[in-house]
Every structure is written in C-alpha cells, then in structure tokens.
Amino acid sequence: MEYESTIYDELGVPNVVNAAGTKTRIGGSRIRPEAVEAMSRAAEAFVRLSDLQVRAGELISEVTGAEAGYVANGAAACMELAAAAAIAGDDLGTMAKLPETQDVPNEIVMSRTHRNGYDHAFRAAGARIVDVGNNDNYLGTGSNSTEPWEIADAITEQTVAVGYMQKVYSTPPLEDVVEVAHEYGVPVIVDAAAEVPPRENLSKFIEAGADMVVFSGGKAIRGPQTTGILAGKRDYIRSAALQHLDMHVAESVWEPPTELFDKDALDGVPRQGIGRPLKVGKEELVGLIAALEAFMDEDQDVLANEWNTRLDIVSEGLENLRGVTTRREAGGKLMVAPEVYVEIDPEAAALNAVELVGALRKENPRIFVGSDDLLDGEFTINPMCLSDSGAEYVVERIRSHLV
Numbered sequence: 001m002e003y004e005s006t007i008y009d010e011l012g013v014p015n016v017v018n019a020a021g022t023k024t025r026i027g028g029s030r031i032r033p034e035a036v037e038a039m040s041r042a043a044e045a046f047v048r049l050s051d052l053q054v055r056a057g058e059l060i061s062e063v064t065g066a067e068a069g070y071v072a073n074g075a076a077a078c079m080e081l082a083a084a085a086a087i088a089g090d091d092l093g094t095m096a097k098l099p100e101t102q103d104v105p106n107e108i109v110m111s112r113t114h115r116n117g118y119d120h121a122f123r124a125a126g127a128r129i130v131d132v133g134n135n136d137n138y139l140g141t142g143s144n145s146t147e148p149w150e151i152a153d154a155i156t157e158q159t160v161a162v163g164y165m166q167k168v169y170s171t172p173p174l175e176d177v178v179e180v181a182h183e184y185g186v187p188v189i190v191d192a193a194a195e196v197p198p199r200e201n202l203s204k205f206i207e208a209g210a211d212m213v214v215f216s217g218g219k220a221i222r223g224p225q226t227t228g229i230l231a232g233k234r235d236y237i238r239s240a241a242l243q244h245l246d247m248h249v250a251e252s253v254w255e256p257p258t259e260l261f262d263k264d265a266l267d268g269v270p271r272q273g274i275g276r277p278l279k280v281g282k283e284e285l286v287g288l289i290a291a292l293e294a295f296m297d298e299d300q301d302v303l304a305n306e307w308n309t310r311l312d313i314v315s316e317g318l319e320n321l322r323g324v325t326t327r328r329e330a331g332g333k334l335m336v337a338p339e340v341y342v343e344i345d346p347e348a349a350a351l352n353a354v355e356l357v358g359a360l361r362k363e364n365p366r367i368f369v370g371s372d373d374l375l376d377g378e379f380t381i382n383p384m385c386l387s388d389s390g391a392e393y394v395v396e397r398i399r400s401h402l403v
C-alpha cells in the first residue's frame with residue numbers, strides 16, 4: 001500500500017492503522033473536515049464561551065428533543081457533570097464543596113451489570129454508587145440480572161439519581177427504570193456515549209424519559225475527540241453550567257446568558273466548580289457544532305454501503321487462508337457498524353489469534369484490530385476508521401503473518 005506520511009512520522013511516533021473502531025486510546029474517530037475547518041476559524045477570533053454554549057445547547061436540544069443541552073470535554077466529563085448536577089441542584093454551597101459529600105445525599109443507584117470503568121466519572125463528582133441486582137446470567141434459568149423492584153428497593157433519602165449504561169442488550173428496559181425512578185422523584189442519567197448511529201438514538205433515550213443523557217462527540221459523530229454532549233432537563237443543565245463555566249467573574253458586571261440561568265435567582269456567583277477541569281475551548285465547541293450538523297445531514301445508507309464495501313475487501317482478501325474463517329455480523333445489534341469476525345484455528349494456522357493480534361500491534365504502522373473476543377480465538381475488523389486502502393493493507397499484513 002502507498003503510505004502517505006503523517007505528522008506522526010515527523011514526530012517519530014508510530015502511526016496506527018485503525019481497524020478497531022472509534023477507540024479513544026488510538027485516537028478515536030477521524031474528525032470531519034467540516035469540523036476541522038470550523039475549529040481553525042474559531043481560533044481566529046474571540047467569543048464568550050457561555051454564549052457559545054447556548055448556541056451548542058440549542059442544536060443539542062433540537063437534535064435530541066431534550067429541553068436543554070451542554071458540552072464538556074468528553075462523554076465521561078458529561079457523566080461527571082450530570083452527577084454533580086444531580087447532587088448539587090441549585091445549591092451554591094454544595095457546588096462549592098463537591099466532591100465532598102459528607103453532608104448531602106450523594107447516592108447513584110445502578111444495576112450491577114451496568115457498572116463499568118467509565119462510572120468512575122460519577123464518583124469523581126462525589127457520588128457513591130450503590131449497585132443492585134446480581135450477575136445471574138449464566139445459570140440459564142432465564143432470570144434477569146436486575147429487576148426494577150431491586151432499583152426501587154435501593155432508593156432512599158440518600159439517592160440523587162439512577163445511573164443507566166445504555167447498550168442494545170441493557171436490562172431492565174430503560175422505560176421500566178425511568179418509571180421506578182420517577183415514582184420516587186429521582187432522575188435517571190443515561191450513559192449512551194457510543195450509541196450513535198443510528199441517528200434516531202440521539203432522541204430515543206430522552207423519549208424514553210431519561211432526565212440526562214450523554215453522548216461522545218468524538219466517536220461516530222466525528223467531532224473533536226475532547227467533546228461530549230449532555231442533553232436533558234433544563235434544571236440539571238443549569239446546574240451543570242454553573243459548575244462548569246469559568247466563574248472568575250466580578251459579580252457587579254456579571255451578565256451570564258439568560259438561556260443558561262437567571263442570575264437574579266441565584267444567591268450569588270458560584271465558585272469555580274467541580275466541572276472546571278472539564279473545560280472545552282471555543283475551537284472544540286465550534287467543531288462539535290459543525291460535526292453534529294454534518295452528522296445530522298449524513299446519508300446513513302450511503303455510509304452503511306461504504307462500510308460493507310470496505311469489509312468485502314477484508315473478507316475476500318482473507319479467503320483461502322489456512323486456519324482462518326471469517327463471518328460478518330450486521331451492525332445495529334451489539335455494535336453500531338457491521339464487523340468482520342476473523343477466527344483463527346490455532347491447530348491449522350501459523351499463529352494463534354493472540355499472537356497475531358500482538359504481532360500486528362508491534363508493527364510500524366501499528367495495526368489495531370478489535371480484540372474483545374480474543375480469548376475465544378477471534379478478533380474483529382471494524383470499518384468505521386479505516387479507508388479502503390487501509391483495509392487492503394490490513395489484509396496484506398494479516399496474510400504475511402499467516403502464509
């Protein structure tokens with residue numbers, strides 16, 4: 001494959017050919033050209049960030065159907081802001097104390113099967129996660145890992161929210177969790193960081209009754225890597241903004257945008273809040289707006305065809321290779337894009353799957369394939385962050401190790 005040199009070559013840092021999908025640790029997605037252009041223009045002039053947040057919020061609210069929207073530097077950052085909003089509400093004293101929560105309710109109830117590494121973001125705001133249910137998915141009795149009554153049972157005076165990690169296979173259904181939480185007057189925070197496309201999912205969880213939903217701006221939306229979207233009820237977005245915006249202001253001349261909050265309804269100016277380390281610049285905000293607009297205009301069928309054509313290159317390229325079988329799984333079930341699963345028979349192939357995936361990563365450029373199923377002897381090729389020539393290159397390198 002012709003290899004175009006990149007800025008990473010100039011820096012002496014190995015490039016990555018990304019066949020793993022939108023993974024942050026290898027650079028997320030390919031940012032849209034529209035977003036790059038918008039960011040570079042944003043860098044040329046100044047703007048008040050709160051004004052720009054209002055504009056981004058309008059777009060977020062239009063595309064999600066939520067009352068309001070906000071942007072921070074990643075979906076995980078938005079999870080932290082959501083937790084901070086649920087804990088502090090409009091109370092300036094609590095805002096100033098976070099993440100210290102000895103004196104205030106701070107529990108987020110979550111199904112045990114929804115716990116994951118990213119929920120550290122809730123705890124970073126001062127929340128304590130109370131997980132319920134069990135991991136009873138292997139007995140084959142048909143019992144569920146968490147029942148809605150278990151969530152209800154865990155809600156107390158100390159509860160500030162119910163946390164929900166959204167995947168197509170998440171149970172109990174979001175609607176049922178919302179029903180239980182709302183019965184007790186508690187908001188539901190949904191982590192839907194990687195759940196678009198389909199585009200309809202932008203509004204789906206709000207429609208299901210979620211009070212706050214987060215999406216990553218740097219995954220399939222293809223905005224700047226350091227952006228995340230928080231969509232939700234106006235009261236929570238107001239609290240999030242108060243805890244995120246730079247508050248180094250003089251009260252006498254402070255005129256924050258009324259769309260975000262009514263200054264006169266506050267007891268004073270909040271201090272720099274728990275969200276201050278989660279800031280986004282004008283460039284990222286503008287880049288996200290441009291990317292989100294382009295994402296809304298994108299023809300999803302054309303994109304799906306492109307992905308499938310790219311995967312054809314992979315499946316055809318790996319035909320008739322000893323010890324290798326491939327199969328394609330359609331997108332939309334467990335993942336957003338279709339993927340090719342490559343199964344390696346260690347008895348017949350020169351390398352087993354672990355050795356092959358390890359060897360590909362050590363090359364220059366490094367090749368990253370999806371490794372979630374490595375222990376079952378297979379890996380995946382995801383088309384989202386590949387080019388057609390990248391797909392050919394991956395095939396060529398896999399063949400070179402196995403032939």
Ligand SMILES: *Cc1c(COP(=O)(O)O)cnc(C)c1O
Pocket residue numbers: 024073074075076077118165191192193194215216217218227228
């Ligand atoms: C990617 C991801 C996140 C974090 O998103 P960032 O935008 O990188 O902060 C959080 N939760 C889940 C489930 C994710 O897949």
